[in-house]
Amino acid sequence: MENIHTTVLRSEVVDALNLKENGTYIDATFGFGGHTKEIIEKGISNIKVIGIEVDKEIYDNAKNLFKSSKNVFIYNSNFIDVADIVVSCGLDKVDGIIFDLGTNLYQIKESGRGFSFLKNEKLDMRLDLDSDLTAEKIVNSYKREDLERVLKSVDERFYRPIAKKITEFRKKKRIVTTDELVEIVESVKYRKGKIHPATLTFMALRIEINQELENIKKALENSLKILNKKGRLVVITFHSGEDRIVKNFFREKSKEGILKIINKKVILPARQEQKENPPSRSAKMRVVEII
Ligand SMILES: C[S@@+](CC[C@H](N)C(=O)[O-])C[C@H]1O[C@@H](n2cnc3c(N)ncnc32)[C@H](O)[C@@H]1O
Structure with a gap:
């Protein structure tokens, strides 16, 4: 499978995670693993990444891409099950979670599942092929x-x-x-x-x-159960419906004293990134830290 997806806000996401030695991080929308690769390349000692990918085709490819990475563990699952996955790894808590929501470019352009109005394909649009x-x-x-x-x-x-x-x-x-x-x-x-x-x-x-809006809410709730104190949650959204859910969720939990909002204003890709990777133009990143 050719990787035609360009990872959005690659270094910004990883900087926002505040990586630390011996930390465990979750890449909840694994795709082609661009963010995970950036984490690993930081070279911080003894870091583990748990990847989650709902699309079996993308998951199989990801397993193959990362087969020689001893510290990357990828699961074919829905990210709403993030807390159960952590437990099944024999862990209690993690130090950071990334959600880079939506679809990757391969799914839109090459999967043949009818995600794009520019190609004549069967109307499918499932990410989870078992649904x-x-x-x-x-x-x-x-x-x-x-x-x-x-x-x-x-x-x-x-x-x-x-x-x-x-x-x-x-x-x-x-x-x-x-x-x-x-x-x-x-x-x-x-x-x-x-x-x-x-x-x-x-x-x-x-x-x-794909029940995308319901899933975001559930996944954010479940993420809070498994993040350590000072753990970071980084979310990239691509349309206003998603961003509204994330923004309101973070505001509500911040009022409850569960987390603090790290960036008051959303983080957008730099002009250069937007020019080089047009799909990044609709990306908005929000970061919070557990207190
Ligand atoms: C924008 S892409 C992420 C790209 C990735 N960060 C990279 O650099 O390659 C979103 C990915 O999340 C996956 N995804 C979407 N909804 C999901 C869900 N509910 N659970 C797990 N994975 C999901 C999609 O199949 C897709 O591969």
Whole structure:
């Protein structure tokens, strides 16, 4: 598998972790292991990394990539199970956790699972290939009001006409490809500027299928159970729905005296990084420390 993903905020994430000798860190969205590699390359003695990756295809590749790294242990699991994974490693607590949310570029461009509106593929969009819910199932079986709810959750202003068109289209023919979905969206929404009209529809389906927003909340709650005092939690989000959850969670827990917010303002990739890696433009990083 070719690594076409460029790790976002690579050094900023690792600096934010405040690495220490003998520390154990979790890379909860392992992908191609860019952040883990940066941790290992710091050369701090006796550091361990536990990696978590939900996508079996990406996990198999990651195991292979890191097969000679004795201090990296990778699990094919959902990050909501972060606390159980730590226990199963025979550990109590860890010193830092990274969440670099969303999908990697391989999944979007090469996995053939219909994540992109730019390629005609089957409507799947699952990260966890063992789960039952696919994009095809949603567009062909969700009631119109449920489709509206899903689209509205990413602030798609055309949620009503798109949902209506989906239900009309499927009466004539089952919707099975990304091209069919793009055709439906484009029949009610025109391109404005650079952004493709189907961008939000595809994002909304991906979030619904993979329960991304619910999972973030659960994973953050579970992370607090396993972080040592002074342990750091570093989260990179890629859209406002994700960032809102993380920001509110951190504010709430800070008021409860559980953690302190390290960066009052979100950390964004430097201009140079944004230029070299355009997907990094929507990244926002937040860092907290357990007290
Ligand atoms: C933005 S990529 C991370 C890239 C990684 N930091 C790197 O440098 O290669 C997000 C990764 O997290 C994985 N992922 C998404 N949701 C997950 C979840 N709930 N549990 C575990 N892994 C998840 C995706 O499959 C994807 O590989």
